[in-house]
Amino acid sequence: xxxxxxxxxxxxxxxxxxxxxxxxxxxxxxxxxxxxxxxxxxxxxxxxxxxxxxxxxxxxxxxxxxxxxxxxxxxxxxxxxxxxxxxxxxxxxxxxxxxxxxxxxxxxxxxxxxxxxxxxxxxxxxxxxxxxxxxxxxxxxxxxxxxxxxxxxxxxxxxxxxxxxxxxxxxxxxxxxxxxxxxxxxxxxxxxxxxxxxxxxxxxxxxxxxxxxxxxxxxxxxxxxxxxxxxxxxxxxxxxxxxxxxxxxxxxxxxxxxxxxxxxxxxxxxxxxxxxxxxxxxxxxxxxxxxxxxxxxxxxxxxxxxxxxxxxxxxxxxxxxxxxxx
Amino acid sequence: xxxxxxxxxxxxxxxxxxxxxxxxxxxxxxxxxxxxxxxxxxxxxxxxxxxxxxxxxxxxxxxxxxxxxxxxxxxxxxxxxxxxxxxxxxxxxxxxxxxxxxxxxxxxxxxxxxxxxxxxxxxxxxxxxxxxxxxxxxxxxxxxxxxxxxxxxxxx
Numbered sequence: 001x002x003x004x005x006x007x008x009x010x011x012x013x014x015x016x017x018x019x020x021x022x023x024x025x026x027x028x029x030x031x032x033x034x035x036x037x038x039x040x041x042x043x044x045x046x047x048x049x050x051x052x053x054x055x056x057x058x059x060x061x062x063x064x065x066x067x068x069x070x071x072x073x074x075x076x077x078x079x080x081x082x083x084x085x086x087x088x089x090x091x092x093x094x095x096x097x098x099x100x101x102x103x104x105x106x107x108x109x110x111x112x113x114x115x116x117x118x119x120x121x122x123x124x125x126x127x128x129x130x131x132x133x134x135x136x137x138x139x140x141x142x143x144x145x146x147x148x149x150x151x152x153x154x155x156x157x158x159x160x161x162x163x164x165x166x167x168x169x170x171x172x173x174x175x176x177x178x179x180x181x182x183x184x185x186x187x188x189x190x191x192x193x194x195x196x197x198x199x200x201x202x203x204x205x206x207x208x209x210x211x212x213x214x215x216x217x218x219x220x221x222x223x224x225x226x227x228x229x230x231x232x233x234x235x236x237x238x239x240x241x242x243x244x245x246x247x248x249x250x251x252x253x254x255x256x257x258x259x260x261x262x263x264x265x266x267x268x269x270x271x272x273x274x275x276x277x278x279x280x281x282x283x284x285x286x287x288x289x290x291x292x293x294x295x296x297x298x299x300x301x302x303x304x305x306x307x308x309x310x311x312x313x314x315x316x317x318x319x320x321x322x323x324x325x326x
Numbered sequence: 327x328x329x330x331x332x333x334x335x336x337x338x339x340x341x342x343x344x345x346x347x348x349x350x351x352x353x354x355x356x357x358x359x360x361x362x363x364x365x366x367x368x369x370x371x372x373x374x375x376x377x378x379x380x381x382x383x384x385x386x387x388x389x390x391x392x393x394x395x396x397x398x399x400x401x402x403x404x405x406x407x408x409x410x411x412x413x414x415x416x417x418x419x420x421x422x423x424x425x426x427x428x429x430x431x432x433x434x435x436x437x438x439x440x441x442x443x444x445x446x447x448x449x450x451x452x453x454x455x456x457x458x459x460x461x462x463x464x465x466x467x468x469x470x471x472x473x474x475x476x477x478x479x480x481x482x
Contacts, residue, residue, distance in 0.1 A: 003345075003347060003348070003349075003352065004347040004348075004349065005347065006327075006346075006347055007327075007346060007347055008327045008346055009327070009329065009346035009347075009390060009392050011392070011393075011395075034388050034389065034390070034393075035370055035385075035388055038349075038369075038388040038389075038390075039368070039369035039370060039388065042368050042369055042387075043368060043369065051346075051390075053390075053393060055393070102370075102458070103373070103457040103458030103459075104383070104436075104454065104455050104456075104457055104458055105370075105373060105376055105383040105384065105385060105436065105458035105459075106370060106385075106458060108382045108383055108384065109379075109382070109384055109389075128368055231453075231454075231457035232371075232457050232458060
């Protein structure tokens with residue numbers, strides 16, 4: 001029997017109640033599905049004094065259409081998102097990414113908000129207590145050095161959420177509700193390039209929902225990932241692509257990466273392909289551009305060299321598929 | 327801190343005071359004595375602890391017992407009625423779906439969840455629905471045959 005450390009559990013019924021409970025309880029953390037948080041607690045990485053369960057809040061639990069797009073509540077499960085017909089039709093990369101997260105049991109209760117806020121991952125961090133203690137811990141938790149880059153004071157744990165790149169190519173925005181204000185920001189502004197502190201969220205703020213804009217509905221998009229076990233794993237490299245064509249040339253091309261940097265990353269410089277035809281030469285240049293912006297470190301059992309190659313190959317494969325020229 | 331919960335476990339209503347930090351798997355095994363549900367890994371990787379909560383498969387080792395307040399929880403012990411094995415249990419028995427048996431309760435509950443949603447799953451459907459469950463003996467072929475046996479038995 002392996003009890004969790006002691007904590008007090010709260011199950012609020014509204015976002016306002018949740019925010020108030022957070023303010024009243026030092027050392028509180030939010031809990032949704034628990035597929036990341038409870039694991040980290042069992043491993044001794046997280047030791048919250050209180051857990052605030054967001055799964056009972058009705059307003060966080062649905063997907064609905066609004067004037068300017070589709071709003072997805074943060075407590076919507078990954079299974080619900082993957083199975084939503086309008087999302088699959090208008091934002092295919094998002095449905096593909098949701099269906100590719102973990103395994104079916106995890107998707108039945110893991111949530112959209114939880115996947116977006118997923119803690120960064122590294123072979124020296126997301127491990128059992130005995131394994132971490134035998135390495136004298138690491139910079140991100142309890143230790144003094146980063147075993148991946150021992151010379152520096154930076155943490156390179158990789159952001160490994162699958163939804164973020166798919167939402168980024170569709171220009172998603174997120175709604176954050178804090179104790180004093182509600183704000184709406186581009187999803188890209190939610191992440192920092194720091195494995196130790198990768199979410200630009202203020203203390204007490206709750207990620208309430210994601211908005212997929214109408215302007216990007218129907219644009220062909222796709223998501224693919226490479227993982228060690230095809231049926232269940234986190235990505236070792238993941239890529240989302242969105243492509244629209246006009247008169248035989250590229251009108252809009254967006255690529256976003258995951259699992260190769262401490263943050264999900266929109267590839268810079270794809271506008272240079274506007275007007276170009278999708279052909280072998282163009283795909284070679286795109287693969288080069290995407291892999292050059294992936295900066296994987298030795299945070300997985302798979303080598304950084306291979307993961308950069310995978311990013312190039314996925315960029316090529318997905319854009320060829322979207323242009324239907326395979 | 328403890329919190330009162332009202333729930334049903336295998337169809338029986340229960341009322342218990344449980345510690346806030348108690349996992350569903352410990353509630354099932356230690357409080358109620360239902361030791362069919364197994365603890366295999368340290369975090370949702372193996373699926374041995376799979377039970378059904380409100381009809382959906384769930385890792386009992388990543389679920390707080392208090393989180394099941396008001397819900398129906400089903401474990402492998404709840405499948406047998408009047409001393410007769412259910413279709414999925416007969417499938418694992420007839421097709422030798424269990425080797426060492428440790429993953430079997432989780433496999434059976436994941437398969438039970440699948441068969442309730444999809445009474446005639448293809449082999450691909452079975453593989454996809456049971457991807458969260460790992461068998462260290464690697465007897466996957468017999469496990470798939472066990473689920474197919476159960477689907478056929480249910481169709482009769």
